[in-house]
Amino acid sequence: MRVPSSLRDCFLVAMPGLKDPNFARSVTYIFEHSDKGAMGIVINLPLTISLQDIFESMAIHSEPNIFSHIPVLAGGPVQPERGFILHPNLPKQTGPSPWQSTLTLNTFLSITTSKDILEAIALGKGPEKKLIALGYAGWEANQLEEEFKQNSWLHIKASPEILFETPYQDRWQATLDQMGIHLGSLSQDIGHA
Numbered sequence: 001m002r003v004p005s006s007l008r009d010c011f012l013v014a015m016p017g018l019k020d021p022n023f024a025r026s027v028t029y030i031f032e033h034s035d036k037g038a039m040g041i042v043i044n045l046p047l048t049i050s051l052q053d054i055f056e057s058m059a060i061h062s063e064p065n066i067f068s069h070i071p072v073l074a075g076g077p078v079q080p081e082r083g084f085i086l087h088p089n090l091p092k093q094t095g096p097s098p099w100q101s102t103l104t105l106n107t108f109l110s111i112t113t114s115k116d117i118l119e120a121i122a123l124g125k126g127p128e129k130k131l132i133a134l135g136y137a138g139w140e141a142n143q144l145e146e147e148f149k150q151n152s153w154l155h156i157k158a159s160p161e162i163l164f165e166t167p168y169q170d171r172w173q174a175t176l177d178q179m180g181i182h183l184g185s186l187s188q189d190i191g192h193a
Contacts, residue, residue: 007033007144009106011162012040013154013175022077027171028137029086029158031105038139041084041111043131043163044171046071051132054083055122058115062122071168075133083134085112086163087127108160129164154179 012028023042030040051070055062075084089110090097097104101114120126139147147153156179166174176182 007038007155009109009158010155011043011158011175012144013156013172013179015152015154018152022074022137025172027162027175028076029163031111033144035141037141038144040137041075041086041131041133042073042137043086043133044168045074046168047074047134051121054118054132058118060115060119060122067122070132073131073133073168075135076137078136078138080135082136083113083118083132084136085117085121085127086110086131086133087112087117088129088160088164090127109158109163131163154181 007030010030012026012030014023014026014028016025018024018026022045025044026042027044028040028042030038032039049072051067051072052062052065053068054060054072055067074080087110088108089104097110097112099112099114099117099120102110102112102117104110117126121130144153154176156175159178162171162174162178
C-alpha cells in the first residue's frame with residue numbers, strides 16, 4: 001500500500017504481525033504528519049486505571065465512582081505521564097476554546113492537554129464525548145514511511161464514529177470492517193515476499 005504524502009486525520013491500523021506491545025492490534029489516530037515526522041494517539045489500548053483514578057491522583061474533586069467506568073488509554077510510549085483529551089469541536093464556538101491548551105485538529109476534532117478540561121469534566125461541564133489517553137505515539141522523519149514498507153500498518157480516513165461511538169475493544173476490528181478487510185485475509189508475517 002502506497003503511503004500518502006500526509007496521514008493526518010487518518011487511522012493507522014496495526015497489521016496482525018506487528019508484535020511491538022505498544023502497538024499490537026492498535027488503532028492510532030494521526031493528528032500530525034509532515035516531512036519532520038508524525039504524531040498520534042493510540043485509541044484502543046486501555047491502561048489499568050480509570051478517569052476516577054486520574055482525578056484522585058491530581059486532587060480533582062468529583063463524585064465518588066462516577067468516572068470509574070471511563071477508561072484511560074495508553075496513547076503511546078512517548079511522554080506517558082502527559083494527558084491528552086480528544087473531543088469533538090464545540091458546536092458553534094465563536095471564540096477561543098474555554099480550556100487553556102486546545103488545538104483544533106480539523107472540522108470535527110480538537111485535542112486538549114490542560115488540567116482545566118479535566119476539572120470541567122469532573123463538574124459535568126466538559127465535552128460529552130471524549131477520549132482520554134496518557135502518552136502519545138511519535139515517529140521521526142521517514143520512520144513511519146519505513147514501517148509501511150515493512151508492511152506494519154494499514155491506513156484509513158479517521159471517523160468520529162469509531163473514535164466516540166465504538167467501544168475501545170472493538171475499534172481495531174471496526175476499522176478493518178470499514179476497510180472491507182477480513183482478518184483471515186491478512187498475513188501474520190511482516191515484510192515482502
